[in-house]
Amino acid sequence: MATNAIRPLANRTALVTGGARRLGRAIALNLADAGANVAITFRDSERDAVSTVHALRNRGVAAFALHCDVTSEASVRSAIPAAIRELRRLDILVNNAGNYETVQFPDITVAQWDAIFASNTRGPFLVTQTALAELKRRKGRVINLGSLGGILPWASHPHYCSSKAALHMLTKVLAKALAPEIAVNCVAPGMIDLADRSADADFFARMAAKTPMLRNGTKEEIAAAVRFFATAPHFITGQIMTVDGGLSLG
Numbered sequence: 001m002a003t004n005a006i007r008p009l010a011n012r013t014a015l016v017t018g019g020a021r022r023l024g025r026a027i028a029l030n031l032a033d034a035g036a037n038v039a040i041t042f043r044d045s046e047r048d049a050v051s052t053v054h055a056l057r058n059r060g061v062a063a064f065a066l067h068c069d070v071t072s073e074a075s076v077r078s079a080i081p082a083a084i085r086e087l088r089r090l091d092i093l094v095n096n097a098g099n100y101e102t103v104q105f106p107d108i109t110v111a112q113w114d115a116i117f118a119s120n121t122r123g124p125f126l127v128t129q130t131a132l133a134e135l136k137r138r139k140g141r142v143i144n145l146g147s148l149g150g151i152l153p154w155a156s157h158p159h160y161c162s163s164k165a166a167l168h169m170l171t172k173v174l175a176k177a178l179a180p181e182i183a184v185n186c187v188a189p190g191m192i193d194l195a196d197r198s199a200d201a202d203f204f205a206r207m208a209a210k211t212p213m214l215r216n217g218t219k220e221e222i223a224a225a226v227r228f229f230a231t232a233p234h235f236i237t238g239q240i241m242t243v244d245g246g247l248s249l250g
């Protein structure tokens with residue numbers, strides 16, 4: 001299969017869950033810039049998904065969006081095979097869809113605990129399992145979106161941190177269980193400034209001051225890390241790459 005330095009993913013395909021907006025959109029665009037045909041899934045953000053598909057096609061690749069709720073087994077078992085059929089093959093699965101929530105430990109309800117694990121941990125399990133045969137056939141790659149919160153214990157996010165720590169472990173377990181056909185890695189973003197006007201500017205400024213690189217990260221930097229694993233030697237597997245400007249170094 002022909003590849004080149006400018007479009008190393010030419011003739012390859014990628015599926016990005018939750019790819020309509022924010023980090024997922026940046027990841028999808030970066031993979032398209034590398035030449036991959038891209039499918040994205042959305043849950044609520046259909047309008048954003050349409051706009052992202054438009055931006056993907058403007059990069060000269062085939063692209064489409066389809067609805068998938070990663071917390072629903074029925075939805076995953078129908079949407080993921082449909083995406084693979086339309087893509088004709090699947091080389092790269094990016095488990096990006098997830099949720100974040102701030103709740104103090106005494107206040108976390110069982111429903112909140114289960115909901116975070118359903119999207120952040122069970123979702124990647126279900127999607128990966130559903131795509132498994134095709135990824136094996138293509139000697140493909142799985143790239144999970146973990147979190148600095150899966151490494152550092154954030155006291156105000158017990159369920160979120162636990163769900164991402166579990167995803168980090170799932171990454172390592174699957175790297176062994178799915179070898180030698182599939183490489184499984186994880187990008188763990190730190191503080192990423194998405195230029196969201198509703199974000200707490202003081203909080204972001206404080207976090208930047210604490211970070212060795214003296215700033216927060218960008219969505220493009222997370223997308224570049226995902227592209228690294230999408231194009232890296234297949235021998236690299238089971239790795240959790242923290243992209244945090246050194247914040248986790250203490």
Ligand SMILES: NC(=O)c1ccc[n+]([C@@H]2O[C@H](COP(=O)([O-])OP(=O)(O)OC[C@H]3O[C@@H](n4cnc5c(N)ncnc54)[C@H](OP(=O)(O)O)[C@@H]3O)[C@@H](O)[C@H]2O)c1
Pocket residue numbers: 017018019020021022023024041042043044045046068069070071095096097098099100119145146147148149188189190191192193194
């Ligand atoms: N942003 C950060 O600073 C940061 C830091 C650390 C880790 N991360 C991780 O990086 C990934 C992307 O971050 P983000 O901030 O862009 O995430 P986000 O905006 O919170 O969520 C990304 C997408 O996930 C989709 N999603 C949520 N629940 C879903 C479900 N049940 N089924 C299907 N899709 C679902 C949503 O799709 P719809 O909009 O279509 O509903 C949403 O657009 C996440 O896994 C996140 O935990 C992000």
